[in-house]
Amino acid sequence: xxxxxxxxxxxxxxxxxxxxxxxxxxxxxxxxxxxxxxxxxxxxxxxxxxxxxxxxxxxxxxxxxxxxxxxxxxxxxxxxxxxxxxxxxxxxxxxxxxxxxxxxxxxxxxxxxxxxxxxxxxxxxxxxxxxxxxxxxxxxxxxxxxxxxxxxxxxxxxxxxxxxxxxxxxx
Numbered sequence: 001x002x003x004x005x006x007x008x009x010x011x012x013x014x015x016x017x018x019x020x021x022x023x024x025x026x027x028x029x030x031x032x033x034x035x036x037x038x039x040x041x042x043x044x045x046x047x048x049x050x051x052x053x054x055x056x057x058x059x060x061x062x063x064x065x066x067x068x069x070x071x072x073x074x075x076x077x078x079x080x081x082x083x084x085x086x087x088x089x090x091x092x093x094x095x096x097x098x099x100x101x102x103x104x105x106x107x108x109x110x111x112x113x114x115x116x117x118x119x120x121x122x123x124x125x126x127x128x129x130x131x132x133x134x135x136x137x138x139x140x141x142x143x144x145x146x147x148x149x150x151x152x153x154x155x156x157x158x159x160x161x162x163x164x165x166x167x168x169x170x171x
Contacts, residue, residue, distance in 0.1 A: 010100060010101060010102075012068050012069060013066060013067070013068055013073075013102065013105065014066070014067055014068075015064050015065070015066050015067075015074075015105055015106060015109050016064060016065060016067065017056070017062065017063070017064055017065075018051050018052075018055065018056065018063040018064065018065055018075075020052065022065050022072055023051070025065070025071065025072035026048055026051065026065065026072070026075055027045075027048060029072070029074070029075050029092040029093075029094065030045050030048050030090070030092065032092065032094070032095055033092075047077070047079075047089070047090075048090065051063050051077075054077075054079075055077050055078075055079065058080070059117065060078075060080045060086070060117045060119075061077070061078055061079050061080055062077065062078050062110075062113050063075070063076070063077040063078075063090075064076055064077075064106065064109055064110070066093070066102050066105060066106055073093065073094040073097050073102060074091075074092060074093040074094065074097075074102045074103065074105075074106050075090055075091070075092050075106070076088065076089075076090060076091045076092075076106040076107065076109070076110050077089040077090045077110075078110050078113050078114060081123060084118075084119060084120040084121060085119060085120070085121040085122070085123060086114045086117075086119040086121070086122050086123075087122070087123050087124060088107070088110050088122060088123075088124040089124070091103060091106060091107070091124070093106075103136055104136065104139070107136065107137075107140055108140070111140060111160070111162075114162060115162055119162055120161070120162050121159065121160065121161055121162060122142075122159070122160040122162060123157070123158065123159050123160075124137070124142070124157075124158050125157045125158070137158045137160075140160065141160055142158040142159065142160045143158065143159050143160070144157070144158055145157050145158060145159045
């Protein structure tokens with residue numbers, strides 16, 4: 001366990017909506033890259049320069065940060081792909097805290113948002129390590145649909161059918 005993990009209690013972590021004062025931390029997390037430290041060279045990150053316009057103006061889209069009282073350590077966004085399909089975007093966790101439940105908490109809140117807004121499907125792609133990606137997303141019911149090689153790095157694509165997911169509280 002790293003020093004960061006020993007001195008930072010997970011019960012102090014909050015996941016909240018993005019605020020304009022979060023911009024610098026969001027840009028830092030973006031530059032550090034996805035969980036595996038890989039950013040597609042063709043990804044301009046323009047959506048992160050206009051987070052409020054891109055994610056907060058429409059109720060079907062949203063952007064959250066994971067924060068401790070003294071710093072932001074993660075982020076995730078939900079964008080509308082089609083009328084019934086959402087895309088999870090920009091999942092990032094501070095590299096020193098990647099082996100903590102922060103990514104799970106971010107995905108959980110993004111999926112709650114998708115269900116609340118009536119999306120039937122959720123898609124995402126990621127460049128982070130295959131075993132970590134499969135484990136994290138399979139716990140939420142995502143299915144690995146395909147792997148593409150982009151610039152000698154695997155890009156994993158996942159799909160979640162919310163329509164077929166059991167309703168909360170149902171057995």
